[in-house]
Amino acid sequence: MARIIAGVTSSHVPAIGAAIDNHQTEEPYWKRVFSGFERSKEWMRQAKPDVVILIYNDHASAFSVEMVPTFALGCAAEFPPADEGWGPRPVPVVKGHPELAAHIAQSVILDEFDLTVVNKMEVDHGLTVPLNLLFGSPKEWPCPVIPLAVNVVLYPPPTGHRCFMLGRAIRKAVQSYPEDLRVVVFGTGGMSHQISGPRAGLINSKFDKAFLDNLSKNPQKLARMPHLEYMREAGAEGIEMVMWLVMRGALDDKVDEVYRFYTVPASNTAVGHIILEPHRGKKAAGKGKKPAGKLKRAAARAKAEVRRSK
Ligand SMILES: [Fe+2]
Numbered sequence: 001m002a003r004i005i006a007g008v009t010s011s012h013v014p015a016i017g018a019a020i021d022n023h024q025t026e027e028p029y030w031k032r033v034f035s036g037f038e039r040s041k042e043w044m045r046q047a048k049p050d051v052v053i054l055i056y057n058d059h060a061s062a063f064s065v066e067m068v069p070t071f072a073l074g075c076a077a078e079f080p081p082a083d084e085g086w087g088p089r090p091v092p093v094v095k096g097h098p099e100l101a102a103h104i105a106q107s108v109i110l111d112e113f114d115l116t117v118v119n120k121m122e123v124d125h126g127l128t129v130p131l132n133l134l135f136g137s138p139k140e141w142p143c144p145v146i147p148l149a150v151n152v153v154l155y156p157p158p159t160g161h162r163c164f165m166l167g168r169a170i171r172k173a174v175q176s177y178p179e180d181l182r183v184v185v186f187g188t189g190g191m192s193h194q195i196s197g198p199r200a201g202l203i204n205s206k207f208d209k210a211f212l213d214n215l216s217k218n219p220q221k222l223a224r225m226p227h228l229e230y231m232r233e234a235g236a237e238g239i240e241m242v243m244w245l246v247m248r249g250a251l252d253d254k255v256d257e258v259y260r261f262y263t264v265p266a267s268n269t270a271v272g273h274i275i276l277e278p279h280r281g282k283k284a285a286g287k288g289k290k291p292a293g294k295l296k297r298a299a300a301r302a303k304a305e306v307r308r309s310k
Helices: 014-021 028-047 098-110 125-135 160-175 205-217 219-223 227-234 236-249 281-286 291-309
Strands: 003-010 051-056 071-074 116-118 145-150 182-188 255-266 269-278
Touching: 003 028, 003 125, 003 160, 003 236, 014 028, 014 125, 028 125, 028 182, 028 255, 028 269, 051 125, 051 236, 071 098, 098 145, 098 160, 125 145, 125 182, 145 236, 160 182, 160 219, 160 236, 182 236, 205 219, 205 227, 205 236, 205 255, 205 269, 219 236, 227 236
Parallel strands: 003 182, 051 145, 051 182, 071 116
Antiparallel strands: 003 269, 071 145, 255 269
């Protein structure tokens, strides 16, 4: 039976992709960002997921404003990188998992979440940048990826509660898939950012850090947060964080936070990254390896490296 082994959040700003593509990751500005993901890549190598379900938003690459689905599930066998104006990013074609995707579509739609089924789609930085941050830059992505595009670009986006409940339905779908697959769910975008207008460049670290705390321990509180609060506190594009609630809804109520990284700015956004695993319980946590402790120490090392690179 398939199961969700972890949830991850990650920034997806295009400038991070450009820094990778233009070999600027060692420059002090970018090293500060990438160093925070070094241990996450190591965690991912150990986690070895069979499939990733990646929640992101399309930035008018696959869907123009003429047609914007609220939730669109990628059911194709592959998803080529989109040309966003500078040619497609030099990243591998994303291979899908049509069987699991079709199963999710059926289960979730019968659970009354009306997903759009997409059988042909190009994917932009919203999907490929998080893959780079967690998998590096391999010749082929190490596992299939099922894209789930959420509309956060054209009013009205879905509510946080709807996203959270969709995550719940996705979890039920995954758990009823007969093949033994280890699945990691990504929630991408955020954190606080405002791209245009008088508040352009807005960063609200206090709000962001409280959001990360609640994502880990009290996601129901976040699920009740109205759109207006995201926009007032985190800027117009801060609304992207509703997508994280799809990921969180797909996990158990109780989770173990095994790693967290936060830095500002990247381009004009705050970068928030967290890895959540199903709660192991005190007894289980006392046995065998202790990834949480290891990764907490890794977080401290990443912080020290950030301080040195300033
Ligand atoms: Fe975005």
